[in-house]
Each structure stands twice: as C-alpha cells, then as structure tokens.
Amino acid sequence: MAEKRTKRVFIPGCSLPSYSPVLVEKTLEYLKEKLPGTGSILKCCGKPTKALGQVSKFKERYGQLQAEIDKLGAEEIIVACQSCFITMSQYSPNQKVTSLWALLPKIGLPERARGIGKNSDIVFAIHDSCPTRDRQDIHDGIRWIINQLGYKVEEPPHTKENTRCCGFGGMVVPANPELALRVMKRRTSEVGSDYMVTYCAACRESMIKGGKKAVHILDLIFGGPWTSKSEFPGVPGSPITSWANRYKSKQAINRVLR
Amino acid sequence: MKEVKYPQEVLNKMKEIVDNCMGDAPPYCEATCPMHTDVKGYVNLIAEGKFKEAVKLIREKLFLPASLGRVCAHPCEDKCKRAEAFKQPMSIAALKRFVADNYDSESDWDTSMEPEKTQSIAIIGAGPAGAQAALDLRKKGYKVTIFEKLPVVGGMMRVGIPEYRLPRDVIDFEYSLLDKMGVELKMGVEIGKDISFDQLRKDFDIVLIAVGAHKSAIIPIPGHDLKGVLSAVDFLKEVSLTRKFDIGQKVAVIGGGNVAIDVARSARRVGAETVHLVCLESREEMPAHTWEVEEAEEEGVIVHTSFGPERIMDKDGKVCGFEIKACTSVFDEEGKFNPQFDENVKKVLDVDNVIFAIGQIVDHSFVPENTLETERGGRFKVDPVTLQTGIENVFVAGDASGRSVIAIQAMAEGRKAAISIDRYLQGQDMYADREFEGTYETWLEKEIKEDEIDLPRINTRKIDPEERIKGFEEVDLGFTEDMALKEASRCLKCECKLCMKECEMLNDFCECPKELFSKILETGEVDPIIPYSCNMCNQCTLACPKDFKMSDRFMEVRVEMIKANDGKSPMKGHSAIEMHQALGFSKIFNTARPAVDSNDNVDSKGRAS
Numbered sequence: 001m002a003e004k005r006t007k008r009v010f011i012p013g014c015s016l017p018s019y020s021p022v023l024v025e026k027t028l029e030y031l032k033e034k035l036p037g038t039g040s041i042l043k044c045c046g047k048p049t050k051a052l053g054q055v056s057k058f059k060e061r062y063g064q065l066q067a068e069i070d071k072l073g074a075e076e077i078i079v080a081c082q083s084c085f086i087t088m089s090q091y092s093p094n095q096k097v098t099s100l101w102a103l104l105p106k107i108g109l110p111e112r113a114r115g116i117g118k119n120s121d122i123v124f125a126i127h128d129s130c131p132t133r134d135r136q137d138i139h140d141g142i143r144w145i146i147n148q149l150g151y152k153v154e155e156p157p158h159t160k161e162n163t164r165c166c167g168f169g170g171m172v173v174p175a176n177p178e179l180a181l182r183v184m185k186r187r188t189s190e191v192g193s194d195y196m197v198t199y200c201a202a203c204r205e206s207m208i209k210g211g212k213k214a215v216h217i218l219d220l221i222f223g224g225p226w227t228s229k230s231e232f233p234g235v236p237g238s239p240i241t242s243w244a245n246r247y248k249s250k251q252a253i254n255r256v257l258r
Numbered sequence: 259m260k261e262v263k264y265p266q267e268v269l270n271k272m273k274e275i276v277d278n279c280m281g282d283a284p285p286y287c288e289a290t291c292p293m294h295t296d297v298k299g300y301v302n303l304i305a306e307g308k309f310k311e312a313v314k315l316i317r318e319k320l321f322l323p324a325s326l327g328r329v330c331a332h333p334c335e336d337k338c339k340r341a342e343a344f345k346q347p348m349s350i351a352a353l354k355r356f357v358a359d360n361y362d363s364e365s366d367w368d369t370s371m372e373p374e375k376t377q378s379i380a381i382i383g384a385g386p387a388g389a390q391a392a393l394d395l396r397k398k399g400y401k402v403t404i405f406e407k408l409p410v411v412g413g414m415m416r417v418g419i420p421e422y423r424l425p426r427d428v429i430d431f432e433y434s435l436l437d438k439m440g441v442e443l444k445m446g447v448e449i450g451k452d453i454s455f456d457q458l459r460k461d462f463d464i465v466l467i468a469v470g471a472h473k474s475a476i477i478p479i480p481g482h483d484l485k486g487v488l489s490a491v492d493f494l495k496e497v498s499l500t501r502k503f504d505i506g507q508k509v510a511v512i513g514g515g516n517v518a519i520d521v522a523r524s525a526r527r528v529g530a531e532t533v534h535l536v537c538l539e540s541r542e543e544m545p546a547h548t549w550e551v552e553e554a555e556e557e558g559v560i561v562h563t564s565f566g567p568e569r570i571m572d573k574d575g576k577v578c579g580f581e582i583k584a585c586t587s588v589f590d591e592e593g594k595f596n597p598q599f600d601e602n603v604k605k606v607l608d609v610d611n612v613i614f615a616i617g618q619i620v621d622h623s624f625v626p627e628n629t630l631e632t633e634r635g636g637r638f639k640v641d642p643v644t645l646q647t648g649i650e651n652v653f654v655a656g657d658a659s660g661r662s663v664i665a666i667q668a669m670a671e672g673r674k675a676a677i678s679i680d681r682y683l684q685g686q687d688m689y690a691d692r693e694f695e696g697t698y699e700t701w702l703e704k705e706i707k708e709d710e711i712d713l714p715r716i717n718t719r720k721i722d723p724e725e726r727i728k729g730f731e732e733v734d735l736g737f738t739e740d741m742a743l744k745e746a747s748r749c750l751k752c753e754c755k756l757c758m759k760e761c762e763m764l765n766d767f768c769e770c771p772k773e774l775f776s777k778i779l780e781t782g783e784v785d786p787i788i789p790y791s792c793n794m795c796n797q798c799t800l801a802c803p804k805d806f807k808m809s810d811r812f813m814e815v816r817v818e819m820i821k822a823n824d825g826k827s828p829m830k831g832h833s834a835i836e837m838h839q840a841l842g843f844s845k846i847f848n849t850a851r852p853a854v855d856s857n858d859n860v861d862s863k864g865r866a867s
Contacts, residue, residue, distance in 0.1 A: 053816030165795030174831030
C-alpha cells in the first residue's frame with residue numbers, strides 16, 4: 001500500500017512552484033534520494049484567505065490540505081515556504097513540520113553544490129523572511145547552506161530576528177501596491193551589495209522590484225556557479241507564466257514520484 | 259460593505275493600546291515646564307539654524323523668552339535625559355536666550371485676539387502671573403486692567419532679581435506686548451490705598467490678585483529689630499530701583515536660597531567689602547543653584563554653610579556683630595524643618611548689617627479683614643484646581659497663593675487663573691480636563707542607548723568677577739551662534755514612536771498607534787485601506803516597549819470587515835486573490851503523491867533505516 005510507505009511529504013507551497021518547476025523537481029529528487037519515504041503534495045495551504053481575514057474559508061481550505069496529508073499517512077511535513085511553516089505548525093498538530101532550511105544541514109548538500117560558489121565574485125546579501133523571524137534554526141540553516149556553497153555574504157542592518165518585511169506580506173501588494181513598492185525599496189536600500197539571496201520566492205520577487213538582482217537559495221544549490229557574468233532570473237511577465245510554472249511543477253512532482 | 263460592528267474584546271485590545279501607547283508622550287523637558295514650552299521643538303530648530311522659527315515656537319507659549327532665557331530656574335533642565343545619563347543637561351534656558359536676544363522682533367509678535375467681550379477684569383500686580391493672565395484674557399477679548407503699585411512692570415523679576423542677571427530693558431521690551439494687545443496698565447496705583455479692594459470689586463466683573471510675596475520673613479532672634487537689620491525684599495527693591503543702598507562695609511546675609519545669593523552679590527555691588535552668607539544647610543543641601551553659589555564666591559562672598567543665627571549684637575543700638583552657631587541637621591527624620599544646633603560651636607562675624615533672606619510672605623493687608631481666607635505666610639487660600647477664592651469672582655495667581663516659587667510657575671498659575679476666569683464668565687465647567695496644567699509627569703519611558711555619547715554641556719560666556727562687582731552690568735553674556743548650534747545639537751529628541759521608525763505603513767496613516775486606534779474607538783470606523791496595508795511583519799511589535807501587537811489588531815479588523823462584506827475582502831485589488839485561491843485549490847494545479855521506493859534501504863513499513 002502506497003499510503004503506508006509515505007513517512008513524510010514535501011509541500012513546496014505556492015510561490016516556489018510558480019517560480020521554478022526545475023527547483024521543485026530537483027529538491028524533491030534530492031529528498032527522495034536522501035530520505036526515502038518522502039511523498040509530495042502540491043496544494044495551497046490557504047494562508048492567503050487567512051491573511052485577508054476569511055476565517056471560515058481558510059478553515060475549509062486547510063481542511064482540504066489536511067485531508068490529503070492524512071490520506072497519505074505522512075507524519076512529517078517538509079516545507080520550503082515560511083508562511084506554510086507557520087500555518088502548518090499551527091493547524092497540523094499531528095504532524096511534525098520541518099523547514100527544508102533546517103533539514104538540509106542535517107542531510108547535507110548535494111555533492112556538486114559544495115564549494116560551488118567559492119570562486120564567485122558576488123557577495124549575496126541575505127534577506128530573511130519575516131514570518132519565521134524567531135526561528136533561529138532556520139536562520140542558522142540558511143547561513144550553513146551558503147557557507148557550504150562557498151558564496152560570500154552580507155548581513156543587512158536588519159537581519160535574522162530583526163529582519164524587515166520584503167513588502168509582500170499581509171496581502172498588501174494587491175491592496176496598496178504603491179506602499180508595498182516603498183517597503184520593497186526601503187528593504188533593498190539598506191543593503192550594500194547588488195545581489196540578494198532569499199529563501200522565499202515571493203521575497204525574491206520583492207527584492208527585484210526593489211532594484212536588486214536576486215536568487216532563491218535553491219537557485220544557489222541546484223544552479224550556478226553564479227557570478228557577475230551570470231544572467232539572473234527576473235520577475236514573471238504575467239500571471240500566466242506563474243500558472244504555467246505551477247502546472248509544470250505538478251507534472252514534475254508526478255514524474256519524480258511515478 | 260455593511261456597517262462593521264466590532265466585538266467588545268476587539269475594542270478592548272485597541273483600548274489597551276490607546277491607554278498605554280507612548281507615541282504622544284511629551285518629552286521630559288516639555289512635561290516639566292510649567293508652561294509646556296515645546297523645548298524639543300525649538301532646540302532642534304536652533305540646531306538646524308532656523309532661529310526665527312525657534313523664537314516663533316517659543317512665543318506660542320511664552321511672551322518673555324529673553325527674560326526667562328536669563329532667569330528661569332529651568333526645572334526642565336533637571337529632568338533632561340542628558341542630566342540623568344551624564345549629569346550634563348541641555349542648556350535649554352541659554353538657548354532660548356540666544357534666539358530671543360538675536361532673532362526676536364516685535365513685528366513677528368502675534369497680537370491677534372477674539373472679538374471684544376463686554377466683561378472687565380482687574381488684575382492686581384504686573385509680575386509674571388498677572389501679566390500672563392492679562393495676556394491670555396485679553397486674547398479672549400476681555401477688557402483687562404492691571405493695577406501695579408510700583409512705577410515699573412515685572413514684579414519680583416524687576417525688584418527681586420538683580421539687574422546684573424536681568425537687564426531692565428529686556429523686561430520692558432517683552433512687556434510691551436501688553437500695550438500692543440490693549441491691556442491697560444495703571445502704574446503706581448496701590449490697591450487698599452489709592453483704590454479700595456471693595457471698590458475694585460464693584461468696578462470690575464472679576465478681580466485677580468497677583469500681588470506676589472513682597473514681605474521678608476524675619477526670625478525673632480535677639481537683635482532682630484536693631485537698626486542695620488534689613489529685609490531682603492526691601493534691600494533688593496531699593497537696589498533695583500536706584501542701583502544704590504546705604505550699606506556698611508561688612509554685611510551678613512541669612513539664607514541659602516537664590517534670593518540670599520542675589521542679596522549677597524548685590525551687596526558687593528553697592529559697596530560692601532566683606533559679605534558673609536550664612537545658611538543652615540550644608541553645601542549640597544543649599545536650595546540655591548550650585549552655579550549661583552559659585553558665581554557669588556567668585557565675587558568674594560564668604561559662604562558659611564551649616565550655621566544658624568544665634569543673636570545680632572549691637573553697640574549703641576547699631577549692629578556691630580552677628581553670632582552664629584553650628585547647625586547639625588536641618589530636617590528631622592520625618593523630613594520636617596526642625597534644625598538642630600551644636601551650642602558649643604559658635605562664632606561671631608564682625609558686621610555692620612544683617613539681611614534676612616529666609617523667605618518671603620504675602621502682604622495681604624490691602625484686603626479688608628475677614629474678606630478672604632488666608633494661610634501660613636499670609637497666602638490667600640484658593641481652590642487648587644480653579645484658583646478661585648471664597649468669593650466667586652475673586653481669583654488668586656502666583657506667589658500670592660503660595661503655589662509658585664519661580665517666574666515660570668507664576669506664569670503657569672496666571673494662565674490657569676485665566677482659564678478659570680474665562681470658564682467662569684462663560685458659564686462653563688471650571689473643573690473639566692485640567693490635569694495637564696502646570697508641571698506633570700510624562701508617560702514617556704525612554705531608555706538611553708548604550709552607545710550614546712556623553713557630549714559635555716556648553717557653558718555660556720561670563721564677564722570677569724573683578725569687573726562684575728563694579729556695577730550692575732549683565733554677568734552672563736550668553737551663547738555665540740556657534741555655541742548655540744553646537745549645544746542645540748546635543749538634544750536627544752526624547753520620544754517613543756519607535757514603531758514609527760520601523761513601519762512604513764503606519765506613517766501613512768497616523769502619528770502613532772495611539773492616535774490611529776483612538777480614532778477607530780471614537781468613530782467606530784476605519785478605512786479598509788488601513789488594516790489591509792499592514793504587512794503583518796511585526797517589526798512594530800519588536801520595537802514597541804509595550805510589545806503591542808498591532809498586526810493582530812489589524813487582522814481582527816480584517817476579519818470583521820470580511821464578515822460585514824459577505825465573506826469577501828473590501829479591497830478591490832483582492833479579487834485577484836480570489837482567483838488565485840480558486841486555481842490554487844483546483845485539480846489542474848494540485849497533486850498529492852505518495853512516496854515511491856527508490857532504493858533498498860526501506861523497511862516493510864516504508865521507513866528509512
């Protein structure tokens with residue numbers, strides 16, 4: 001029975017699959033290799049409804065996700081999104097919720113990634129996600145990863161537990177885009193380097209809108225080496241690109257876990 | 259969206275912020291100033307070189323910036339955060355003097371007033387209390403007449419504080435505002451002699467007594483009534499009006515306060531060669547400011563601390579000596595004035611005059627007996643909130659009620675009386691909302707940063723002591739522009755608003771969270787753009803000394819708005835989220851895959867070994 005074999009599920013969230021099906025696929029492949037018994041679910045956790053204040057809608061939607069998790073019989077959820085981390089930690093009390101960024105230091109990085117950035121001419125300023133500002137294990141994990149990769153880093157004046165919002169939080173972008181852009185620019189303006197690394201795809205987009213070149217940390221692990229000569233990923237031209245990526249991510253998951 | 263009805267528990271949490279947020283808390287200097295001058299405001303305008311604007315800001319509260327810049331006892335400086343941290347308070351008064359001396363011009367004075375009213379007000383006394391009340395009441399449109407016994411304005415600032423500390427032309431210039439405003443000044447008119455108090459009450463709708471305390475207290479020690487024993491008030495008044503006094507070569511002054519210092523230094527200037535200052539207190543306990551004692555000593559005054567009077571000796575009815583004895587303690591265990599002496603330690607000072615400067619009492623003899631209730635020191639008894647006496651249209655302000663000791667307090671009392679008088683005449687509640695008149699304790703809690711640098715206070719320039727005692731030339735020369743700029747830039751700009759420094763969004767909608775949530779509580783409404791502009795990042799909470807969770811409050815508002823809007827966000831832009839959610843839960847974009855075997859290290863239950 002397939003369900004019983006699934007000890008844990010990797011839930012990549014929404015923003016990462018919309019950004020890069022390749023990174024979803026490579027991450028899942030790596031987890032499958034290092035942690036047999038890993039399934040995967042591509043579904044929204046419903047956080048956007050919660051953020052709007054739609055209490056009952058959120059409950060209904062989270063219930064749908066929980067049903068999928070339970071159906072697979074997973075005891076642990078591995079998340080790559082910090083909002084997922086917070087939401088699932090709160091609403092899935094029977095599952096252990098693990099951040100991919102705290103997990104990677106335990107299972108190690110792929111062989112090819114180690115030291116890949118040691119000759120890079122780039123300094124990556126780290127942007128921490130604000131929902132998990134009090135998770136030192138995540139902050140430490142991110143820094144361990146970048147250190148293993150060999151890239152040089154810059155810590156912004158506001159970092160780790162004192163990090164500043166990227167501007168995307170709280171569903172402000174659709175409600176008050178002008179303000180959101182100011183918040184994005186304020187965040188990037190306190191950073192010296194032209195390059196930033198985030199571990200949230202939405203934060204990454206915000207940093208670009210704020211005027212920086214920015215990558216997701218999975219770009220550093222599964223791509224690169226990144227140098228000033230590299231072409232950096234931009235922001236999606238339209239929502240259609242994102243949904244197409246999301247669909248490709250679904251296919252990728254189905255392919256890896258065939 | 260339907261009308262949103264916020265549940266009580268949601269409102270309660272907002273109220274907690276409204277009650278405790280320090281965003282509107284005034285800095286220590288402003289709360290301490292009895293007149294609540296915007297010290298932080300004008301000091302920082304000076305730091306920016308905006309001197310004219312600084313004067314304008316000061317004048318919104320004070321009509322005597324140059325006078326107070328010289329003589330104010332500046333309780334604000336005692337409460338300055340730089341005093342607490344480094345014992346180096348901002349030199350607030352001297353900064354005020356700098357801009358007032360150099361950038362104040364009559365053409366900038368605000369002489370606007372409300373339309374003329376019919377009621378008339380008589381004010382007895384042209385000191386700071388009477389003048390402030392006169393200006394405030396005139397501004398309201400009342401007909402105001404000041405009756406002043408002396409030929410000059412300024413009260414104790416004029417005949418108590420010596421000229422070398424406050425040049426008289428400064429007072430006259432600043433008092434000219436009264437004329438410009440149309441306050442009538444009857445100089446040299448003594449109530450109780452030229453016009454009876456009862457007549458005044460008949461002629462005016464209101465009488466405000468602001469006569470000050472112009473009688474020196476005398477201790478009845480042996481010899482107190484000898485020829486050559488003087489009172490501080492009489493001595494200072496004559497010196498002020500004539501720059502002369504027929505005084506001996508050797509003088510003793512009794513008292514340890516500012517007045518005693520003024521007497522001793524004035525005595526040097528009218529010819530006394532040897533001046534002794536005798537006080538019960540030890541040097542640390544002396545009520546006079548340290549710098550005043552120092553300046554007196556620079557001018558040759560000999561200070562005998564911890565000594566009290568025993569007797570004044572005479573030869574042929576004239577003072578020839580002053581015997582003093584050691585004082586071992588001034589106050590008893592309960593903190594009451596109860597001096598103890600060591601009768602074995604005595605000394606005799608060879609003097610021609612003894613001047614009592616141990617405090618002033620109120621001369622209330624101009625009021626017919628049994629008209630108004632008086633207290634210790636001859637002070638008029640008043641309602642502490644309204645300054646009203648037992649006679650409902652008679653009020654008292656300043657030293658005459660014993661509620662002020664320094665000029666700026668007297669002005670605050672004058673303002674308080676003016677508020678009461680206006681409310682009385684308008685038939686309004688005289689007791690409502692009066693808790694923030696005069697000095698109060700701010701609710702600000704400011705921590706000095708660990709890396710804050712101790713920048714030393716800049717002292718003003720002074721003329722040489724040798725030169726000083728030759729006449730009544732002003733001793734303190736104040737700041738140069740460079741000094742003022744440097745001194746002003748030391749201000750720590752005390753305020754809370756730590757969240758406002760972190761949050762981009764709050765600055766778009768309010769001065770501080772207290773203001774924002776007060777409005778919601780008052781009106782029961784909030785524009786949806788406000789709660790929906792919060793990034794929910796909690797940076798404000800991290801900065802907040804009270805740990806208020808503003809994001810939770812905004813989230814609660816969002817929840818209620820959704821309820822009132824049929825489950826939908828009131829923000830137009832959020833329709834995109836609806837679409838996102840529909841797709842995010844659609845089968846086309848969803849998958850759930852169980853684990854598959856990828857190697858042999860899996861046991862029968864599918865667990866990695």
